[in-house]
Amino acid sequence: MTPGTRLLVSAEGDRYRFDPGSLSLELLLTGGPGPYERYEIAHIPADLAEWFTGSRLALTAPLAIGDIQLRPAEFTALKELRNALYRVAPAVAHGEPPSDDDLTLLNNATAATPRPRIDPETRQLVWAPPVTGKQLLGAVARDAIELIAGGRSGRVRECSASDCHLLFLDTSRSGNRRWCSMERCGNRAKIRAYRARTETA
Template sequence: MTSRHVFVCGDPALDFAATLRARRSSGTEVLTAPAQLESWYLASGLVDSISPCTEADLERARIVREAVYQLVTDLRHGRPYGETALDVVNEAARRPAAQPQLAPPGRLTTATPQEALSTVARRAVELLGGPDARLLKECGNPECTRVYVDRSRGARRHWCGMESCGNRFKAAAYRARKRQAPALTVR
């Protein structure tokens, strides 16, 4: 299965929360099937192999994803964490996580879907409870609802990623400037 997962948020927990895109409009679901969830776990680099995911694993992952997004949103808006979201993420983080092993080719992390989800939840706990929490920003694209870690110099980044949102808006701004510029007349 070919996937087009995007990892531009600066942390796997944020990229996981971004698997429901355009939350304010179309709400495009990336994790449409258990195979897509497996594909995301592998593409994220959190695990090297994963046992097959079920519909129940997919449903649980979506619940944790929404809880992570809610906690990130609460933090960004200076609100106390929602109790339900906090319980969901903490419960998932308490479960056994994927454990890397040393193998002849190097590090190898084999996981069950539950272990992979626990790893994501733990990343969310580390992010929201760590120094990067103050660097969280939402993408400047009004249609995009990705939250990213802005580690840019001077925290001047406006887009989740140039390849996904930034290029599109910079090109649109350029075209708008060209339309507004007075035409040069040749004499």
């Protein structure tokens, strides 16, 4: 599967692909505060390190688990940033301003990011090891800042299904993406619309 696209499982057990379109929104899929705790997959630093190997960072260059050095304090900071994103992203999607405290947290997290380099032997782009938790934190924070302050802020969306709250960046050319996934919510909407038409007929 392409890095950044995740295979999710619905409450009914249906599997579907979901591309959130951005690293910061992708991080929300690892779990979260309150009602999102039941989706938690990052229980220890190694869990989150492994998750990052399949993230959008791997679209730029391969990212192996052995290249990542994620300390406990950095792990905690990443989860705190994720909690802030659960407040910031829905606000942006609904055209509301994020809180000053959350913006300060994002701004303070950007000190370092993974360093790209050219491998002398292969001349391929790689991430300079080790990729630290501080660098991962910075990558996520910078991505979130670009969503909030950049021209893409108007394309942060929440799935239009009434029972789905997945957030994504609409990267479609037309800018009219409504569903988290056509395999799930989009397909369900089509089925409902078809039934409504046939019942009316």
